[in-house]
Amino acid sequence: MAIFINSDTRVVVQGITGKQGRFHTQQMLKYGTKIVAGVSPGKGGQEAEGVPVYDSVFAAAKEHQVDAGVLFIPAAFAKDAALEAIDAGLKLLVCITEHIPLHDAAEIMAFAKKRGATIVGPNTFGIVSSGQCKIGIMPNQFFTPGPVGIVARSGTLSYEIVGNLSHAGFGTSTVVGMGGDRIVGLNFIDVLTQFEQDPDTKVIILVGEIGGSSEEEAAEYIKENISKPVVAYIAGQSAPPGKRMGHAGAIIERGKGTYQGKIDALKAAGVHVAALPYEVPNIIRELNIF
Amino acid sequence: MKLFEYMGKDLFRQYGIPTPKGKVIRTAGEAGPVTEELGNVVIKTQILSGKRGKAGGIKFADQSSDAIEAANSILGKEFNGLVAEEVLIEEKLPIEKELYLAIVMEGSLRGPILLASQYGGMDIEEVPEANIIKMPIDIHVGIQPYLCREIARKLELTGDIQQQFSKMLPNLYRLFKERDCEMVEINPLVIADGKLVAADAKITIDDEALYRQPDLPKVEERNEAEQKAHAIGLSFVQLDGDIAIMANGAGITMATLDVINHYGGSPANFLDAGGGANVEQTAAALELLLSTNPKAIFINIFGGITRCDDVARAFLQVNSQKSIDVPVVIRLVGTNQEAGVKLLQEQGIVAYEHMQEAAMKTVALAKGMVE
Known part of the structure; x- marks a missing residue:
């Protein structure tokens, strides 16, 4: 099972002939991801890492059944590439690219909504259903199958938590990176809904950050709709207000999006809160469900 | 990038929005x-x-x-x-009424939202939610005449003022879209002498879109060290503590600050070297940290795209060029971990595997509690 992607998911890589696209295609193939085609305008007919390359997503979709796409395209051209993928009928698109202008992201999301497509990212490390399919840039070795579902805003922080989990003997079902930008395609609730229904996921970890209100919205949702145990870690406890900490999301403005506000909301919803990232495995052990 | 009021009003005039x-x-x-x-x-x-x-x-x-x-x-x-x-x-202006009008990119809606109120002015943040009109805008539809009529109706604007409003609002949206704004806010939008006038202008431009807005004025809010970091592709924010911190990725960098704080230390900065920093960038980041004269430095790396051996090389490179006279604690996990740890060991430097242990050591060193 797992969520969004599994061992049957067939993937097309946009920007497959670039340095990043080529390297991560190789890594994804090593992980076992079924990459059936690549796209690079003007390079149709070539091969990259043993994968056939097409001039457009339309051309690739004509020759192969493709279920999902991944974008390794510079920010200035990412909107065009994403719209193309959606127009060509892809239902899941992982947008690794960072620094995409907000107005471009908004246009991508509006078109995806019209066509019923799901966008993961932008500015994400991607999504991985452990042992089955990885669409993204995360290091392969840490993602081994297990009962823990993870949804996160931040990439390396998820690695930290996944690393701690695997050290403690816990594997993961699916790990979803929503992306660090202000406008992203998935929110916590979209992913929580999927984890709730996934028989492979026994416990859910929510990795959030200060800023915005998505953790508070997730807390409201969890209270009413999630029966599985949820463990949360929120980064940015010690960040001063008004300072932008790298991610567009990580900024506290007008008293909203504070650490304490998020923690209070999550605790009120029955979520187990870890004060520090490496406390997560202990909290899972104390749940006594494994 | 935030614009000063007068710059915002220059833009308003370019887009046909009346200003004093x-x-x-x-x-x-x-x-x-x-x-x-x-x-x-x-x-x-x-x-x-x-x-x-x-x-x-x-x-x-x-x-x-x-x-x-x-x-x-x-x-x-x-x-x-x-x-x-x-x-x-x-x-x-002989102000008869103060309104509030803004268009903002809203994350939870994944697009723009229009905000308006009859109760504009200094206390807008205290105006009850019920008195603020909120209209999400479909970015592929934009602001059509019907929407102008509807907002004007809700603001109880009539006659000539309503006409002026219906002319002004599409211009404001055009500015918002063409200039890649995160936010345009007019507070107050005043009615004076039968005219609708933007008495203030608050505009924020999306930093990621500045490359395609070459004719906008440049406004710099970062201090000198922050600008230097930005120029080499690092995200750096100065704080007021004494432990310099470098990590890779915004989330883990924030978590590192939290952990240092938890053990009683005080971070001197937030430095996110990015997800895939190479030797040169890492070395530049380290130089920047040294220039802030911290009591200790904590390098916390969980390598995904970042390679641990690159981080080790960068440290050794800087260390060989100048004498680093503050204690440095390095935690290395992830891609090419073994190679990185070995490089450091050969020079007699210990690399930590766990964040907790490394953070505790850093705080103790900064406080002069251990050698």
């Missing part, structure tokens, strides 16, 4: 001739912050000498922690 007559000045003496020309004036400090009125940064005058005195009391002074280097002098 006025002039920006940098020395108090210039206030004289401007006031003679305009008569009753309002003197507004130009800082990148709201609540200027409450901080005493907005004054009124009806003759040159008073205007010069007011400008003198503002220029070079601090308001809300920011120094005023410019003052905007404008005609004082």
Whole structure:
């Protein structure tokens, strides 16, 4: 099972002939991801890492059944590439690219909504259903199958938590990176809904950050709709207000999006809160469900 | 990037949005001739912050000498922690009503939202939710005439003012879209002498889109160290503690600050070297940290795209070029971990595997509690 992607998911890589696209295609193939085609305008007919390359997503979709796409395209051209993928009928698109202008992201999301497509990212490390399919840039070795579902805003922080989990003997079902930008395609609730229904996921970890209100919205949702145990870690406890900490999301403005506000909301919803990232495995052990 | 009020009003004029007559000045003496020309004036400090009125940064005058005195009391002074280097002098409008109008990119809606209220002015943040009109905008539809009529109806605008509003709102949206704005806010949008006028302008441009907005003025909010970091592709924010921190990725960098704080340490900065920093960038980041004279440095790396051996090489490179006389704690996990740890070991440097242990050691070193 797992969520969004599994061992049957067939993937097309946009920007497959670039340095990043080529390297991560190789890594994804090593992980076992079924990459059936690549796209690079003007390079149709070539091969990259043993994968056939097409001039457009339309051309690739004509020759192969493709279920999902991944974008390794510079920010200035990412909107065009994403719209193309959606127009060509892809239902899941992982947008690794960072620094995409907000107005471009908004246009991508509006078109995806019209066509019923799901966008993961932008500015994400991607999504991985452990042992089955990885669409993204995360290091392969840490993602081994297990009962823990993870949804996160931040990439390396998820690695930290996944690393701690695997050290403690816990594997993961699916790990979803929503992306660090202000406008992203998935929110916590979209992913929580999927984890709730996934028989492979026994416990859910929510990795959030200060800023915005998505953790508070997730807390409201969890209270009413999630029966599985949820463990949360929120980064940015010690960040001063008004300072932008790298991610567009990580900024506290007008008293909203504070650490304490998020923690209070999550605790009120029955979520187990870890004060520090490496406390997560202990909290899972104390749940006594494994 | 935030724009000063006068820059925002320049943009408003370019887009056909009415603004008061006025002039920006940098020395108090210039206030004289401007006031003679305009008569009753309002003197507004130009800082990148709201609540200027409450901080005493907005004054009124009806003759040159008073205007010069007011400008003198503002220029070079601090308001809300920011120094005023410019003052905007404008005609004082006979205000009948103050409205609020804004278009903002809203994350939870994944697109723009229009906000409007009949109760604009200084206390907009205290206006109850029920009195604020919120209309999500479909970015592929934009602002059509029906939406202007609907907002005007809700604002209870009638007759000629409604006509002016319906002409102005599409222009404001065009500015928002064409100039890659995160936010355009007019507070207050005033009715004066039968005219609708933008008495203030607050505009934030999306930093990621600045590359395609070459003719906008440049406004720099970062300090010198932060600018230097930005130029080499690092995200750096100065804080007031004494433990310098470098990590890779915004989330883990914030978590590192949290862990240092938890053990009683005080971070000197937030430095996110990015997800895929190479040897040169990492070395540059380290140099930057050294230049802030911390009591200890904590390098916390969980390598995904970042390679641990690159980080080790960068450290050894900087270490061989200059004598690093503050304690440095390095935690290395992830891609090429073994190679990185080995490189450091060969030079007698211990790399930690766990964040907790490394953070505790760093705090102890900064406090001079261990050698």
